[in-house]
Amino acid sequence: MEYSSLLFIYAFFPLSLAAYYAVPAKFRDIVMLLLSMVFSGLFGIGFLVLLMVYTLVNYICGRVCGALRGRKSRSALIPFAAGMTFDIAAVFIFRVSCFSWLTRAMHFPEGFFPIGISLFTLSAVGYLADVCTGKQKAEKNYVRFALFIMMFPRLFMGPVLRYDIFTRILRSRKCSMQELSTGFSIFIKGLAKKVIAADTLYSMYSTVKVSDVKAISAGTAWLGITAYMLCLYFTLSGVADMGVGIGYCFGFRFPQSFNYPMFSSRIRYFAAKWHVQVIHWFRKYITRPLTARVSSRYVRKLVFLLAWALLGYWYGFDLSSAVWGMLMGAAIILENRFITSKTLKATGIIYTFVLTVLFAVFLAGDSVTGSVDYLLAMLGRTHALADGLTVYLLKSYLVVMLMTMYASTDLFRNMMLRSGTARIRNTLGAISPVSMVIVLIICTALIAYTGSSEMQIIKL
Amino acid sequence: MTSMTNKLTAAAVLLFIAVAGAASLINAVISGDKDNIAALPENSGQGYGSELEAAAAEKFAGRDGWIAFGSRVDSAMKGNIVNGVYVADDRLISAEGVSRKDLSRSVGYINSFAQAYDGAVYFAAVPTSAGVYGDKLPEHISRGAEKQLIDKLCGGLDTSIRCIDAYDLMKMMSDERIYFRSDTKWTMYGAYCVYRTVIQKLGSQPVSYDKYHIRHVTDQFYGDLYRKTLYMKCEPDILDIYEYSEGAEVLSCTGYDNDGYVEQIGLYDEEALESDDMYSLYLGGEYPLVRIRTDLNNDRHILVIGSRCAASFVPFLIQHYSEVTFVRPELMDRPLSDFLYPDDYEQTLFLFGIDSVTDSGLKYIEMR
Numbered sequence A: 001m002e003y004s005s006l007l008f009i010y011a012f013f014p015l016s017l018a019a020y021y022a023v024p025a026k027f028r029d030i031v032m033l034l035l036s037m038v039f040s041g042l043f044g045i046g047f048l049v050l051l052m053v054y055t056l057v058n059y060i061c062g063r064v065c066g067a068l069r070g071r072k073s074r075s076a077l078i079p080f081a082a083g084m085t086f087d088i089a090a091v092f093i094f095r096v097s098c099f100s101w102l103t104r105a106m107h108f109p110e111g112f113f114p115i116g117i118s119l120f121t122l123s124a125v126g127y128l129a130d131v132c133t134g135k136q137k138a139e140k141n142y143v144r145f146a147l148f149i150m151m152f153p154r155l156f157m158g159p160v161l162r163y164d165i166f167t168r169i170l171r172s173r174k175c176s177m178q179e180l181s182t183g184f185s186i187f188i189k190g191l192a193k194k195v196i197a198a199d200t201l202y203s204m205y206s207t208v209k210v211s212d213v214k215a216i217s218a219g220t221a222w223l224g225i226t227a228y229m230l231c232l233y234f235t236l237s238g239v240a241d242m243g244v245g246i247g248y249c250f251g252f253r254f255p256q257s258f259n260y261p262m263f264s265s266r267i268r269y270f271a272a273k274w275h276v277q278v279i280h281w282f283r284k285y286i287t288r289p290l291t292a293r294v295s296s297r298y299v300r301k302l303v304f305l306l307a308w309a310l311l312g313y314w315y316g317f318d319l320s321s322a323v324w325g326m327l328m329g330a331a332i333i334l335e336n337r338f339i340t341s342k343t344l345k346a347t348g349i350i351y352t353f354v355l356t357v358l359f360a361v362f363l364a365g366d367s368v369t370g371s372v373d374y375l376l377a378m379l380g381r382t383h384a385l386a387d388g389l390t391v392y393l394l395k396s397y398l399v400v401m402l403m404t405m406y407a408s409t410d411l412f413r414n415m416m417l418r419s420g421t422a423r424i425r426n427t428l429g430a431i432s433p434v435s436m437v438i439v440l441i442i443c444t445a446l447i448a449y450t451g452s453s454e455m456q457i458i459k460l
Numbered sequence B: 001m002t003s004m005t006n007k008l009t010a011a012a013v014l015l016f017i018a019v020a021g022a023a024s025l026i027n028a029v030i031s032g033d034k035d036n037i038a039a040l041p042e043n044s045g046q047g048y049g050s051e052l053e054a055a056a057a058e059k060f061a062g063r064d065g066w067i068a069f070g071s072r073v074d075s076a077m078k079g080n081i082v083n084g085v086y087v088a089d090d091r092l093i094s095a096e097g098v099s100r101k102d103l104s105r106s107v108g109y110i111n112s113f114a115q116a117y118d119g120a121v122y123f124a125a126v127p128t129s130a131g132v133y134g135d136k137l138p139e140h141i142s143r144g145a146e147k148q149l150i151d152k153l154c155g156g157l158d159t160s161i162r163c164i165d166a167y168d169l170m171k172m173m174s175d176e177r178i179y180f181r182s183d184t185k186w187t188m189y190g191a192y193c194v195y196r197t198v199i200q201k202l203g204s205q206p207v208s209y210d211k212y213h214i215r216h217v218t219d220q221f222y223g224d225l226y227r228k229t230l231y232m233k234c235e236p237d238i239l240d241i242y243e244y245s246e247g248a249e250v251l252s253c254t255g256y257d258n259d260g261y262v263e264q265i266g267l268y269d270e271e272a273l274e275s276d277d278m279y280s281l282y283l284g285g286e287y288p289l290v291r292i293r294t295d296l297n298n299d300r301h302i303l304v305i306g307s308r309c310a311a312s313f314v315p316f317l318i319q320h321y322s323e324v325t326f327v328r329p330e331l332m333d334r335p336l337s338d339f340l341y342p343d344d345y346e347q348t349l350f351l352f353g354i355d356s357v358t359d360s361g362l363k364y365i366e367m368r
Helices: A006-022 A025-041 A045-071 A077-095 A097-105 A117-132 A142-150 A163-171 A177-209 A218-249 A267-273 A276-291 A297-316 A319-338 A345-364 A368-378 A388-407 A411-418 A422-447 B003-030 B034-038 B048-058 B063-078 B103-116 B145-156 B166-172 B188-201 B224-229 B270-274 B308-312 B360-365
Strands: B085-087 B092-094 B120-126 B161-164 B213-221 B237-243 B250-256 B262-264 B289-294 B301-306 B323-327 B347-353
Touching: A006 A025, A006 A218, A006 A422, A006 B003, A006 B048, A025 A045, A025 A142, A045 A077, A045 A117, A045 A142, A077 A097, A077 A117, A117 A142, A117 A163, A117 A276, A142 A163, A177 A218, A177 A388, A177 A422, A177 B003, A218 A345, A218 A368, A218 A388, A267 A276, A267 A319, A267 A345, A276 A297, A297 A319, A297 A345, A319 A345, A319 A368, A345 A368, A388 A411, A422 B003, A422 B063, B085 B224, B092 B224, B103 B120, B103 B145, B103 B161, B103 B360, B120 B145, B120 B166, B120 B188, B145 B166, B161 B188, B166 B188, B188 B237, B188 B308, B213 B270, B301 B308, B308 B347
Parallel strands: B120 B161, B120 B347, B301 B323, B301 B347
Antiparallel strands: B085 B092, B213 B237, B250 B262, B250 B289, B289 B323
């Protein structure tokens, strides 16, 4: 059950809100856990069992790690290593296709994918590392820890949080109309991103993807990969927004994961705004520990590069995705070295956009050679700037592309924030309820036939 | 936002969700499909969620209105492709393409049938409207894919099986009303065009077109492509019945379900015109096996193994055979040998829509 499905929006979500608010505050964590179990169970009993085993193993490893740390710091490494091995093995088994025999041997159904496993693995490993290093006390409350792993608003797209931040959010939950209103607004914004923007862009991208890469014109190749990049952004940020919105409705103020990264004026700004908590996780748990005692500038750069490659690998679990990460890391290093602050903002936006789109070829590709073929198409292998498909794409999708490009920037938000006059703000405030319902109606209409927005450009 | 705006936004969204959700629940109850509500749907391995999602979509209050509105929004955004259907000027065409998955497995089942069978086997794969009118589709949607698929299929068949080329035939007749505007399947006239060729291969002369009295039983048929889009400008289609008063009479037409339950039916079930599934007009309903006996004394028996589109073809065969048995593997849940002995039939015709030829039900035709 996706967040962007009729079943979730019109049945599970309102019923779970009713159940949650119907019980006294002290029981709400348990209710939230039960709701999360039902939500997970709808993906299959196998997924629910996997999540519960996963939670239990990490809980026990955390507790043992915490207990041992008090006596001998070295022995705490054993449960940490055991937990981390379990977590990483789980993510590899389910995400790397060469381990599919193992999932079959474990009697998981054909095509089974534990959705969100990449994200809750980061959460779990980060928690164990913090407990092992003494930055975090081992959690004794099992319900709270289980919520950390499997709380349904965070299941699909995080945000990946440090355990202390998560518990702080749990403790400071606020249930009010303000929270509900903000939650619905963020949820509907995320729904629109997924259903209206991402799904349309996916159609555009898949139109190019099914074409023979050796025969398409440069224009078609550029349009295709631009659609992919925008689709990826709207899919990830849309699902993340929906999760955050749902969290707000239950009183949890989770931070947003994407802060308008498209059309940044530097690659490093792009990286700072893209999947914020995930990139922060890699910096905190990979780059920093590895470079803490290294004085050589080159080694530090190499580690930085490898961490980005690892991040890329985490997205796709293939070599091509790792190349994307490496290119991003290399671009940031080169940018820090050579690009001065005097570069014009407009030039910076163009260069950042072009580079991120070029790099995205590796994220989109199934293999490095396939990605190189696509890059050659972008560079005009067929000696044709445009073909019939380019015209078709422009005719069919130009307006959508321009609108989604605008929507991916923070221009509208800034305009709202800077609208000085109270009159404008009041007008916007007055149309807000109507506009939210209208967007919800449009999204509902778009998913009415299949019941959910099924197009998935990436599985995490 | 002000406090009042917050309250209004939360209240408006909650109210909308609650009303639509409650209306859908009431709709599900009123529609009488209580089984869907009382019992959890069968778990297909991907969790109950996907089945529940499908049920929620099916019972969503005002579903048709939502789909029609969604189609308009979709076509405005995606260049005339709505829910995988291309909205051309004069017809709807599936833009999803035909799956090649399991093709070799299907070929294997047909070959194994032919090898164990004593009579003559014929095979004809019928293209969908997308195969014939592919040139109306946007450039990027692969054209000619169905032709390639049919060629590949015929190329893989045992040499003892005679493959009949329905694609070129339909392509040649594409200016005629051989396909519905709102459906992937052929019209009865399209079936007649193929019948003329097929019956000659089977060793008989076709009944000429002018001998048939053609009755338009409805001009309000909306097919599967329309139901996907609910595109309002789509013109409804006409359903025809072909009657040959001087020809062979049907003595009995019997439908069998998987449990052996028998029902007397007609070649044409005009009551189906009152239902949501008007196409059930042909050999009425969803029977895995239909046996037709005629007053011809030629002792010729033919077994037709096919998909749904073959139902409008079978009525033409009764002028040549004393018994025509039509089997639809997609509806079977047990081997063909549980229903009949194939060797009782001297000829077997496989007649599949190319979009159904990889149906998993074909496994039931294997003879051991």
